[in-house]
Amino acid sequence: MNDLSTIVATERVIDINHPVNGTATGLRLTLLPETHLKVREAARKALNDRLQGKGKVTAEKIEESRLSMLVASIGGWEWKGDATFEGEKPDFSDTNLRKVIQRLPWIQDQIDQELGERAEFFREPEEQAG
Numbered sequence: 001m002n003d004l005s006t007i008v009a010t011e012r013v014i015d016i017n018h019p020v021n022g023t024a025t026g027l028r029l030t031l032l033p034e035t036h037l038k039v040r041e042a043a044r045k046a047l048n049d050r051l052q053g054k055g056k057v058t059a060e061k062i063e064e065s066r067l068s069m070l071v072a073s074i075g076g077w078e079w080k081g082d083a084t085f086e087g088e089k090p091d092f093s094d095t096n097l098r099k100v101i102q103r104l105p106w107i108q109d110q111i112d113q114e115l116g117e118r119a120e121f122f123r124e125p126e127e128q129a130g
Contacts (some may be wrong), residue, residue, distance in 0.1 A: 009122055011032050014028065014110075015028070016110055027083050029076070031114055031121075032074065034038075034073075034118075036073075041072070043068055043072075067102060070112070
C-alpha cells in the first residue's frame with residue numbers, strides 16, 4: 001500500500017557554484033520546501049500586501065518581494081574551506097543572508113533555479129543531485 005500522507009517535501013542542501021566556471025564556491029545553503037511554515041508565511045504576507053493594494057506596484061516592490069521569498073526559503077548555510085563574504089564567514093541570520101544575496105544576484109538566480117526543482121525536495125538526502 002502506498003500511503004500518500006508519507007510523501008512530504010523536506011529541506012535540501014545545495015552548493016552555490018561559481019557563475020562562470022561552475023565550480024563549487026564553498027557556500028552551501030539549506031533550502032526549505034514551499035510547504036515550510038516560514039515560506040508559507042512570507043508568501044501570504046506578499047500576497048496580502050498585493051491584495052490590500054498597499055501602494056503602487058513598482059519594480060522595487062517586486063524585487064523586494066522576491067528577495068523576501070528567497071530569504072524565507074533558506075534555513076541555514078555553511079561556509080566551507082576558504083569561502084568568505086567580505087573577508088568573513090558570517091553567522092546565519094536573515095539580515096546577513098539578505099546582505100549576501102542582495103549583493104550577489106547570481107546567487108539569487110541559483111536559488112530560484114533550485115527552488116523550481118520541486119522533485120528534489122522529495123528525495124532522500126543521499127539521492128539529491130545538489
